Amino acid sequence: MDIQPAYCSLPRPGLRLVNSQFPTLKPVSISGLSVYYQQLLALDQISAEFYPGRVTGIIGPNGAGKSTLLQAMLGLIPTASGTVRFGSQTLADQRHQVAYVPQRSQIDWLYPATVWDVVLMGRVQKTGWFRRFSAASRQQARAALERVGMAELRNRPIGQLSGGQQQRVFLARSLAQEADVFCFDEPFVGVDQKTETVLFEIFHELADAGKTVIVVNHDLGEAITNFDDLLLLNRSLIASGPRQQVLNQENLRHAYGGTVSFYAA
Numbered sequence: 001m002d003i004q005p006a007y008c009s010l011p012r013p014g015l016r017l018v019n020s021q022f023p024t025l026k027p028v029s030i031s032g033l034s035v036y037y038q039q040l041l042a043l044d045q046i047s048a049e050f051y052p053g054r055v056t057g058i059i060g061p062n063g064a065g066k067s068t069l070l071q072a073m074l075g076l077i078p079t080a081s082g083t084v085r086f087g088s089q090t091l092a093d094q095r096h097q098v099a100y101v102p103q104r105s106q107i108d109w110l111y112p113a114t115v116w117d118v119v120l121m122g123r124v125q126k127t128g129w130f131r132r133f134s135a136a137s138r139q140q141a142r143a144a145l146e147r148v149g150m151a152e153l154r155n156r157p158i159g160q161l162s163g164g165q166q167q168r169v170f171l172a173r174s175l176a177q178e179a180d181v182f183c184f185d186e187p188f189v190g191v192d193q194k195t196e197t198v199l200f201e202i203f204h205e206l207a208d209a210g211k212t213v214i215v216v217n218h219d220l221g222e223a224i225t226n227f228d229d230l231l232l233l234n235r236s237l238i239a240s241g242p243r244q245q246v247l248n249q250e251n252l253r254h255a256y257g258g259t260v261s262f263y264a265a
C-alpha cells in the first residue's frame with residue numbers, strides 16, 4: 001500500500017505557531033532520506049521537519065527505523081539518498097551544535113570513568129581535545145549534574161549506577177554541551193518513573209529555551225502525551241506534526257496494523 005504522509009507538507013498551522021515563538025531559530029529539515037542495510041530498505045524517502053521550541057517523539061513499531069533515522073540524521077551511518085539540513089548547512093557538519101545520547105545498549109558501561117568525567121566530556125567540543133577545562137566549563141558541568149539531581153554521586157564509576165542514574169548522567173553531559181539540537185535514543189528504557197518525569201521536565205525546559213529536542217520512543221503508553229510533536233514511522237513516514245493530529249486510529253493502523261489503543265490526551 002502506498003502510504004501518504006498525513007501531515008508533513010507546508011504550510012501547516014503548527015509551523016506558524018512555532019515560528020512565531022522562535023522566529024529567528026531554524027528547524028532541522030530532512031528531505032528524501034533513504035537508508036539501506038545491504039538489501040534491506042530501512043528508511044524510504046523520509047521528509048519531515050523538527051522545530052525549535054518543541055519536544056518531538058519519533059515513534060513506530062519495532063524495526064520501523066527510528067534509531068536508524070536518528071543515526072542517519074547525525075551522519076553516523078551512510079545514507080542512500082536525501083539531505084538533513086540545519087539552516088544553510090547539513091546537520092552532520094554542525095555536530096558541535098548537536099547533543100546525542102545513544103541507546104543504553106550502545107554505551108560501554110565498563111569504561112573506567114566517573115560520573116564527573118562523563119559530564120565533563122560534554123565540554124570537550126567547546127574546550128578542544130587535550131586542553132584544560134576552564135573554570136566556566138567546570139561550572140557548566142557542575143550545574144548540569146545538579147540539574148539532574150546527581151551531584152552527590154559525582155565520584156562514582158558510571159558502571160556502578162542504576163539505569164535511571166546512568167541516563168540522568170548522560171542527560172547532564174548533553175546539557176553541559178550547550179547544544180542547539182538534542183537527540184535522545186530510547187532514554188526511558190530501564191529508568192524509573194521519577195527519572196522519566198525528570199527527563200521530560202528537562203526536555204521541556206530545553207524546548208522553552210528554544211532548543212530542538214528529538215526523542216526516539218517506542219512506547220505508546222501514557223508518556224506519549226508529554227510530546228508536543230510526533231513523527232510516526234514504519235520505514236516510510238506515516239505522519240508528522242502536532243501530537244493530537246498524528247495520534248489517530250488511521251495513522252496508527254498504518255503503522256502498527258490491527259487495532260491499537262493509545263492515550264489521546
Ligand SMILES: Nc1ncnc2c1ncn2[C@@H]1O[C@H](COP(=O)(O)OP(=O)(O)OP(=O)(O)O)[C@@H](O)[C@H]1O
Binds near residue numbers: 064069
Ligand atoms: N547495523 C545493521 N545492520 C543490518 N540491519 C540493521 C542494522 N541496524 C538496524 N537494522 C535493521 O534495520 C531495521 C530498522 O532498525 P532500527 O533499529 O532503526 O529500528 P527501530 O525502529 O529503532 O527498532 P526498535 O524499536 O526495535 O529499537 C530493522 O529491520 C533492523 O533489523
